[in-house]
Amino acid sequence: MPVATAVAHPNIALCKYWGKRDRTLNLPSVGSLSLTLAPFCTTTTVEWGAESDELVLNGRQGTPAESRKVFALLDLIDSWRPKVRVLSENDFPTAAGLASSSSGFAALALAATKAAGQPRSLEELSVLARRGSGSAARSLFGGWAEWKVGEREDGLDSHAFALAPENHWDVRMIVAIFDDGPKAVSSRDGMLHTQETSPFYPAWVASTPKDLTDARVAIRERDLTRLGIVMERSALRMHASMMAADPPVFYWKSGSVWAQETVRALRARGIPCAWTMDAGPNVKVLVETPYADEVARRLANVADRVHVLEPGGPARLLE
Ligand code: PMV
Numbered sequence: 001m002p003v004a005t006a007v008a009h010p011n012i013a014l015c016k017y018w019g020k021r022d023r024t025l026n027l028p029s030v031g032s033l034s035l036t037l038a039p040f041c042t043t044t045t046v047e048w049g050a051e052s053d054e055l056v057l058n059g060r061q062g063t064p065a066e067s068r069k070v071f072a073l074l075d076l077i078d079s080w081r082p083k084v085r086v087l088s089e090n091d092f093p094t095a096a097g098l099a100s101s102s103s104g105f106a107a108l109a110l111a112a113t114k115a116a117g118q119p120r121s122l123e124e125l126s127v128l129a130r131r132g133s134g135s136a137a138r139s140l141f142g143g144w145a146e147w148k149v150g151e152r153e154d155g156l157d158s159h160a161f162a163l164a165p166e167n168h169w170d171v172r173m174i175v176a177i178f179d180d181g182p183k184a185v186s187s188r189d190g191m192l193h194t195q196e197t198s199p200f201y202p203a204w205v206a207s208t209p210k211d212l213t214d215a216r217v218a219i220r221e222r223d224l225t226r227l228g229i230v231m232e233r234s235a236l237r238m239h240a241s242m243m244a245a246d247p248p249v250f251y252w253k254s255g256s257v258w259a260q261e262t263v264r265a266l267r268a269r270g271i272p273c274a275w276t277m278d279a280g281p282n283v284k285v286l287v288e289t290p291y292a293d294e295v296a297r298r299l300a301n302v303a304d305r306v307h308v309l310e311p312g313g314p315a316r317l318l319e
Contacts, residue, residue, distance in 0.1 A: 004114035011311035038312030105132030106139035178255035228274025
């Protein structure tokens with residue numbers, strides 16, 4: 001029975017994806033840009049040919065909703081596929097404040113295509129992983145990755161690509177945790193509701209090409225001050241578009257604001273650092289490595305706990 005195992009790291013967007021131009025193909029309304037983060041990872045084993053379709057996630061049976069998403073992705077690889085067993089483990093706490101769907105669907109796409117005997121390029125895998133979770137399109141790549149919005153109706157040009165490898169720039173991403181409960185509103189529902197009801201949504205979409213242009217230059221020049229301006233602008237405009245939805249989509253907690261204030265205070269003392277936030281209250285702070293300990297200590301004063309992460313490599317197969 002063909003079996004393959006793949007490992008992928010999660011990523012955090014610095015220029016955000018929020019909104020879809022095609023729900024079935026999971027095509028984004030905007031391009032996005034991210035940093036893939038180690039050491040956290042998802043390891044997924046796919047057995048192509050089993051007694052029944054089965055998903056085991058972190059040692060428990062997958063829920064019907066989780067299983068539907070996983071097996072729908074496998075149907076895209078081969079609509080005549082045999083029954084398949086999928087075992088997936090995150091080595092990071094589920095409440096680590098990181099989207100495990102980004103590493104999860106990247107590892108699944110890589111392991112499943114290998115087990116099915118259909119090896120694909122990283123770009124083709126990115127197109128496939130995108131169908132499971134948009135952010136997963138970026139986790140196939142290590143380091144700094146950009147996911148192109150694309151123009152084609154079939155979505156084949158909406159994949160990520162590598163901007164710079166993980167050793168391009170010595171930075172850390174510090175994740176400050178304020179809440180480890182499940183999300184009140186999933187990113188999928190939150191973004192659809194925002195695009196349907198927020199009067200600010202078109203302005204958010206129109207503002208994103210400049211963010212991507214500025215972020216590419218800042219990353220190339222390893223300019224954290226410049227990248228920080230883009231990161232915070234992108235996160236604030238994305239959240240502003242949600243807050244203006246009807247009813248609002250609101251992920252912030254008081255701790256989120258304390259962490260943002262901590263970052264501003266550190267910057268005022270000459271430490272270049274910048275924050276971003278996703279579909280939850282946790283705050284992620286990008287900093288150059290020599291300042292990481294100091295920034296982590298300050299954030300630990302306001303957060304329940306912090307994780308210090310570093311740029312990670314691309315998704316890979318385990319032999
Ligand atoms: O890919 P999804 O459905 O998990 O959505 C990700 C949405 C954000 O994390 C808020 C932004 C992003 O680009 O990752």
